[in-house]
Amino acid sequence: MSLKEHILNDVGILSLSEKVGDIQKLFNQLTYTHLPVGNEGLFVGCISENDIRCFENEKTLDDYGYALEAFYVKESNYWLDSLEAFAQNNSNILPVLDEDNKYLGYVELNEMISLFKETPFLHEPGNILIIEKAFKDFTFGEISQIVESHNAHLLGSFVSKIENDMAEITLKITPSGMNEIIQSFRRYGYIIISEHQEDTFNKNLKDRSKYLDKYLNI
Numbered sequence: 001m002s003l004k005e006h007i008l009n010d011v012g013i014l015s016l017s018e019k020v021g022d023i024q025k026l027f028n029q030l031t032y033t034h035l036p037v038g039n040e041g042l043f044v045g046c047i048s049e050n051d052i053r054c055f056e057n058e059k060t061l062d063d064y065g066y067a068l069e070a071f072y073v074k075e076s077n078y079w080l081d082s083l084e085a086f087a088q089n090n091s092n093i094l095p096v097l098d099e100d101n102k103y104l105g106y107v108e109l110n111e112m113i114s115l116f117k118e119t120p121f122l123h124e125p126g127n128i129l130i131i132e133k134a135f136k137d138f139t140f141g142e143i144s145q146i147v148e149s150h151n152a153h154l155l156g157s158f159v160s161k162i163e164n165d166m167a168e169i170t171l172k173i174t175p176s177g178m179n180e181i182i183q184s185f186r187r188y189g190y191i192i193i194s195e196h197q198e199d200t201f202n203k204n205l206k207d208r209s210k211y212l213d214k215y216l217n218i
Helices: 020-029 061-067 079-089 109-117 140-148 178-187 200-216
Strands: 034-039 042-048 093-097 103-108 127-134 154-163 166-173
Touching: 020 034, 020 061, 034 093, 034 103, 042 061, 042 093, 079 093, 079 109, 103 109, 127 178, 140 154, 140 166, 140 178
Parallel strands: none
Antiparallel strands: 034 042, 093 103, 127 166, 154 166
């Protein structure tokens, strides 16, 4: 889904000639972490509320040009691209530019998150499965093949963590044959991180452990 239909314009782009004090007052009225700044119609960067609070009231933004942060998204980007930019820049507002770097407006973090909530990954019923394997050894093609070989479908998947060269992958799977899917992932060398009632492997381990404890206590 393109960003075009989600662009807002109720907050205009700031000019480099504007006084710091006026911008501080503007931030008092808004809930945004940053505001866009332009020069002669072209975007030059974003100023953060944290920075502007530290500057002298009577000076202008031009005096603090070094503090501007050059993050944005293009009009042609998709909404998922914006989530990455929001996360990387710790912002709740993103300027949107055309191909000539002209400021068109902005998108808000809350609205982009609301779009994510409507995706099948969150909206459709299914089972969440978290698996782990060495980053260099797994492929999404292999993961899809394992799931689909048991007449299930992936509603979504992403790498949720990378640590010590191990990748944690979160999957959402249509509710079908979870035990068989879990055992297949184990056969392919994946570690199952999430716990599932359908997992007969863990159930068997617990039953054997209880039997061993009972035997040792005889």
